[in-house]
Amino acid sequence: MVVRTEAIVLKSIPFRETSRLVTLYTLKLGKLTTVARGAQSRKNQFGSTLQVLSHVQAVIYTRPTRSIQVLTNCAHITVHPGISHDLKRLAIGQRICELVLALTEEGVDSSGIFHLITRTLGALGDSATDAVLVQLYFQLHLTAALGFGPSFTRDEVERIDDSSGYLLLDTGTISPEAETGSRSLAASRDVLRAFAILYRADFDVVLRMRLTDKQRQGLYTLVTRFMRYHVQEAYPERGEEVLSQILGLASKV
Structure with a gap:
């Protein structure tokens, strides 16, 4: 199931060579651990949206049987300089x-x-x-x-x-x-x-x-x-x- 939801980035750490494990607190699903594939590659589509404290619009592909969901897209909603x-x-x-x-x-x-x-x-x-x-x-x-x-x-x-x-x-x-x-x-x-x-x-x-x-x-x-x-x-x-x-x-x- 694809879920579009507002989220706050709570934690973001490198995962394998090109991805990141990102823990979000989402409006619709609560706290969620996700993987952002390719987030550390040169063609990174996530930009600065995976920084801790970012308030974003997230697109997440979820399966009830998985402990880690897939974060497919992210866009800034609010930035707090x-x-x-x-x-x-x-x-x-x-x-x-x-x-x-x-x-x-x-x-x-x-x-x-x-x-x-x-x-x-x-x-x-x-x-x-x-x-x-x-x-x-x-x-x-x-x-x-x-x-x-x-x-x-x-x-x-x-x-x-x-x-x-x-x-x-x-x-x-x-x-x-x-x-x-x-x-x-x-x-x-x-x-x-x-x-x-x-x-x-x-x-x-x-x-x-x-x-x-x-x-x-x-x-x-x-x-x-x-x-x-x-x-x-x-x-x-x-x-x-x-x-x-x-x-x-x-x-x-």
Whole structure:
């Protein structure tokens, strides 16, 4: 069956002498491993479309009995020079791909995750946005798409006093007190409110948020620790270490 679909290139590596193995996250088929035959030959028809983070229109020949499908054609839909020309934004974009590769299943259709990726990359390519905030938005909303997003009410957020409160890692609940038998992280009221806005507010509102360096560090810790707690061994640790060094942040394990 021939499928035409939008896709994001998550990974692209040489395969044999003239081809490439390309992992895509597609709108119609979810995550998919494909082979682009001739992609490394002199008569390469794919050009720059197989670069990681490319948003493309892909034509894929699929068979249910094959683990690797055939990518027959690719054309750019959106190019993000604002990402490729900025080291921090490029590192965040690569981290987004790494998380999707590690935490999603092959062949499971999720248009929600696809649109989350494209929305995030669009914002990441804008030099006016807070790149770290964009990354944390992606991570927190990916947890929801995977079925373990935070669960809190507005009243719970409002009950946090001026000193501090807690994020309960198992449920994602925001509480003024740590609960016995539950893993929790202490954070300031401002950071917990930022966590709530990051998860519940419209993306345009999130992009207008302004954080101090201290608040950004606190929010980075909450989101990173929350995701790591739920995915355990599947969490790609090495990439986290590299990114935190580039950004000058740490999840404070």
